[in-house]
Amino acid sequence: MVNQVPRAPRTLVERDREDGHNRLWNDYFADPPVFPPNLFRRRFRMRKHVFLRIVHTLEERHQFFQQWQDTTGRFGASALQKCTAALRLLAYGTATDSVDDYLRIxxxxxxxxxxxxxxxxxxxxxDDYLRRPNEEDMARLLRDGERRGFPGMMGSIDCIHWRWKNCPLRLNTLAMEELFSRRANKPTLILEAVASQDLLIWHASFGTPGRCNDINVLDRSPLFNDIFEDRAPLVNYIVNGHQYNMGYYLTDGIYPT
Structure with missing residues (x-):
């Protein structure tokens, strides 16, 4: 019989989460806050009104983000603390205990x-910010593009590489590892996205191996399936005296004309 090593007793740390909430509020949400809007955007990766909309929606509709009292009458961590913790972990890619000393959770x-x-x-x-555009959306996108001097433009398309830190392919063949490796032999996955000027995402395709370039990603993307299947909306506009009936996306120089 194997003797099991007893687990160490759990240590209770009095974090004073109320102080963590008050500090967070005074730093970013008080009037006036300690840190100006440009620092808020840098650290939260979005503007304050966008963040507050997310917080209020989650607090109203998701039980986890609602603040409850325990049996002693003490309130738990606030929705601001929980959402800030999530965004800090996403923004900086740090360990879960990295926000403990500031947010007190x-x-x-x-x-x-x-x-x-x-x-x-x-x-x-x-349903609102990551979906395919309907006819009403497409009409608005075309109006916005024409107002900015780009008639027929439906949005901007580009790709970004995401580092795959714990890529399991390192244990497989060298050829498979090279397929996902890009710079300095670091495995990556590619995200292709189409976004409009107001930052709505109308298309996203994730998971293409990092060895591919933007053109290879486009060849594998379902972006133009509607065109191939004759389901694409009709777009009519004139540029330099030429009539066109298909929309386009703004890209960088690697894409074909």
Whole structure:
């Protein structure tokens, strides 16, 4: 019989989470805040009104972000603390205990906040901000593009590489590892996205191996399936005296004409 080593007793850390909430509020949300809007955008990766809209939506519709009292009458961490913890982990890619000393919440709560934050954003915002445009959306996109001097433009398309830190292909063949490796032999996955000027995402395709360039990604992308299947909306505009009936996306120089 194997003797099991007894687990060390759990240490209770009095974090004073109320102080963490008050510090966060005074730093970024008071009037006036300690840190100006440009520093808020740098650290939260979005503007304050966007962040507050996410916080209020999650607090109203997701039980995890609602503040409850325990049996002693003490309130738990606020929605601001939980959402800030999730965004800091996403923005900086740090460990879950990296926000403990500022926000005064435990590593386990920060990890749960990140999971519920991502699930909540997908559940409550993807129908508006991550979907294919309908006829009304397309008409608005074309009007916006024409007003800016780009008649027929439906949005901008580009790709970004995401580092795959724990890529399991390192254990497989060298050829498979090279397929996902890009710079300095670091495995990456590619995200292709189409976005409009107001930052709505009309198309996203993720998972292409990092060895591919933007043209290879476009060849594998479902972006033009509607055109191939004759389901694309009709777009009529004139440029330099030529009539066109298909929209286009703004790209960088690697794409073909």
């Amino acid at each position: 435990s590593a386990s709560l920060a990890r749960d906040s990140l999971q519920h934050f991502v699930e909540g954003v997908v559940s409550y915002f993807s």
